[in-house]
Amino acid sequence: MADSRASALASLPSVDRLLRMPQSDVLIAVYGRAAVTEAIRAVLEDLRAAHARIPQDVAAAVVGRASERLQAAARPSLRPVFNLTGTVLHTNLGRAPLPEEAIDALRDAAREATNLEYDLESGRRGERDDHVERLLCALTGAQAATVVNNNAAAVLLVLNTLAQRKEVPVSRGELIEIGGSFRLPDIMRRAGCRLREVGTTNRTHLADFAEAIGAKTGLVLKAHASNYAIEGFTAAVPERELAALCQARGVPFVVDLGSGALVDLRRFGLPPEATPAQAIAEGADLVTFSGDKLLGGPQAGIIVGRADRVAQLRRNPLKRALRVDKLTLAALEAVLRLYQDPDRLVSRLPVLRRLARPVAEIRALAERLRPRLAAWLPPGVGVSVVDCESEIGSGAAPRQRLASAGLALRPGSNRLAAAFRALPIPVIGRLQDGAFILDLRGLEPADEARFAAQLERA
DSSP states (O other), X not given: OHHHHXXXXXXXXXXXXXXXXXXHHHHHHHHOHHHHHHHHHHHHHHHHSTTOXXXXXXXXXXXXXXXXXXHHHHSOSSOOOEEOSSBSSOGGGTSSOOXXXXXXXXXXXXXXXXXXXXXXXXXXXXXXXXHHHHHHHHHHOOSEEEXXXXXXXXXXHHHHHHXXXXXXXXXXXXXXXXXXXXXHHHHHHHTTOEEEEESXXXXXXXXXXXXXXXXXXXXXXXXXXXXXXXXXXXXXXXXXXXXXXXXXXXOOEEEEEESOOOSOGGGGTOOOOOXXXXXXXXXXXXXXXXXSSTTXXXXXXXXXXXXXXXXXXXXXXXXXXXXXXXXXXXXXXXXXXXXXXXXXXXXXXXXXXXXXXXXXXXXHHHHHHHHHHHHHXXXXXXXXXXXXXXXXXXXXXXXXXXXXXXXXXXXXXXXXXXXXXXXXXXXXXXXXXXXXXXXXXXXXXXXXXXXXXXXXXX
């Protein structure tokens, strides 16, 4: 057997011979000669390993395996997936999908030079915030607006600008921690200010803030309760009262909303979320919120409020370090323009369209897909249409669930979930109560054919 293997190893074709094969010419045209050469050498090394079996038609096999290697290496790391987890704004899956208008704007801005910081009327240097500031002010009632790369950066910039080496009173019930062990107290330390906890976990009163505000106070911060809710014997200070206290004491009042809903979601049958316009109307000097959550745009941290306070933020050197690029601004502007036509907003903005989908529509989709999925599944795995519950995600309305429908695959297993992730367009579901659940709120009718077709090809 050793002699036989030695003979087989000796018969392995050379790299040069393999590169002259017609199949290699095709690969070279796609991937380049250097990459194909490296892939062929790697396959030959595998065959020389003691455990590798050498195929009969070795030359064709080597080039075939090299092609597989090249295809795998060329596959982008960042790939589209079907988000059927039931969490519409899933942080790990990219949060809000962009509308076509924003995608078109991204493409146009990426292709050419733009007037990012150039005033076309005067021919002088401009301000990149100008492309979205007017729209943000119109939608929120603020005097001015600026944009950084996410809401954590927005909070960091505000704290560092207005409260460096000063105290920031915050209710103990609002000392949030969100995904990735991101904690508000940690951001405050990095911003160079000192946390002043007021009240208790479940009850904070206006008198608690009044006692905490003094000569060392930089600003008062009210933070959105992200991903949790405090119920029962509770008390919180209304923003209007807190704003009036801060104004009387001469300290800025800042509201961190996080979720970024620009309209009253109740008009779409969704749980209510506080809006920047409400916070501004109730007296906040500055309001921060995200661009890629309920707003439905690209990742961004948006700050709106008083013109003099926004001007202070722009003068901070951190603003340049945290600024966004032309692609983000192009997409954000396109999304904000959709809000100028509220009657068609739910049909044009993907995040609202998915959140507001009727359950009957989702269940009908599940009924259509069930037999096609059943034909793809291995013996012993059953599939049924089930009622389930979706959540908005990314900290919005943490106590509320949206009635939905989906497909339950039983028995569910990690192996089954991995098989769905291995599809050309990976399908991400959730394991729950012994089943693998595909919540179809995240699969729009326009994607139904793509979803089913890849099952049939797999």
